[in-house]
Amino acid sequence: MKPGDLAVAVEDLSFDYHGHQALSGISFSLEAGERVALVGPNGAGKSTLMLHLNGLLMGSGVVRIHGLRIEKSSLSKVRQQVGMVFPDPEDQLFMPTLEEDAAFGPLNMGLSRQQATQRARQALATMGLAELGERSSHHLSDGERRRAAIATVLSMEPKVWVLDEPGANLDPKGRRELIAVLRQLPGTVLLASHDMDMVVQVCKRCLVLDGGKLVAQGLTEQVLADAELMEQHGLEVPLRLANKQRSETC
């Protein structure tokens, strides 16, 4: 496969945060259309790594998005291709109404008001929020707010999705809806989550990050079923996989 066919290619990425080595020598790649999880304990460097994929942080090493190297001059192009979903939807919904929020990205991409309105409405409708465009995010439930945050990125039609803890604070119903949404996102997906069962349901492949280093990667069902590896890095085998193992040994 040529490097240009890769949606995300990270080579030897390191980042020093106020004297603390947050990331060291990270290399991995995502093929276009792949859904990959990023797991690891708190403080492993997951968020730091994700911020590099959108050029919000820039360390040493090379990050390419569909062949385009992230540097100052390519930032606006990169940000059109990489959609970031942040852990707290309140941070992402900063405009007075949902429709304005969903149109914020498209307008910055240079689309006309008419096109941006269309994109915003479409994205809100896809997330089941068509009726709420004129509302402010105050009046939404946590689940709706989460989907609204995703809609603000969906309207930009990114090729690569980078989602940092999108399942935090959701009730079971909201979580189920989110999983359904994540499974249908168009394009390449990198999902960071502590919800191991969600990871199993959404991502075929996974990366394990600890102490700023990539310590394992492979098929989700194999990597996350490795009890010793999980224990070692402050994680746990998801119930879904643990039950499966148990029923196989019986």
Place this chain on the structure above:
Amino acid sequence: MHHRTVEQLAAGAGPIHRLDPRVKLVTVLAFVVGVSTLPVVPLTLFLWPAVLVLSALLVAGLPFLFVLSRSLLVLPFVLMVAMFLPFTRGPTPLWVLPGLELTVYQEGLQLSLAILIKGALALLAVEWLVFTTPFHRLLLAMRAFRVPRVIVVTLSFLFRYLDLLADQSQRVRRARMARAPGGTVRWRLRSTGGMIGRLLLRALDRADRVHQAMLARGFDGEIRILSCLQMRRVDVVFLVGAGAGLVAVPILGLVAGGGL
């Protein structure tokens, strides 16, 4: 939260609610200026502006008690200004307060009453504007009148995140009460200082994260928005009608002052 109730009121769909916010803003500004330039006597001068603002409130269908309760929050400040005037502005004495040796003067009393009435009328007009216009539409109107972008954007963010900040301070306060109810005044002051500091830090963190989220969606220092305001025929009709009503205010003043 009170400002949520205001937001719900403002989100209504009545004819006044749907007026162009620029039209409403101009009308209210003209009204406030007109009323505040009226002479002090006779008090009957204020009848016409009172009729104007009360009928505006009535047409907008605003709940009377709510408007009154909001007014009572602000009026004490007007009262503070007006309450000492009757004793200090001379020269015509009306009567002497028994026991206190304080003389009430006619001119001072008139001025004091006029200030109270002007304050109340201006306040009602502003309430009419704020209770019938969603905040973001008001901001659009301010932008249309060339209020600097940085002020409008700052107000927009303030309005958006005020609730979250209030929630946070509520949580911190509850956590403190859970650990140590009561305590000495000195201790409470100290811990309140700490709480304010922590809230400030959290707000700064939040600002950082919001900025990141904006950058991630292509923000380059220029806020671009969808909404644009459009004048409809009904807006023009309202503007002409309100203009006619308002022009009468200074004319009444001139007539009373002997200028006409």
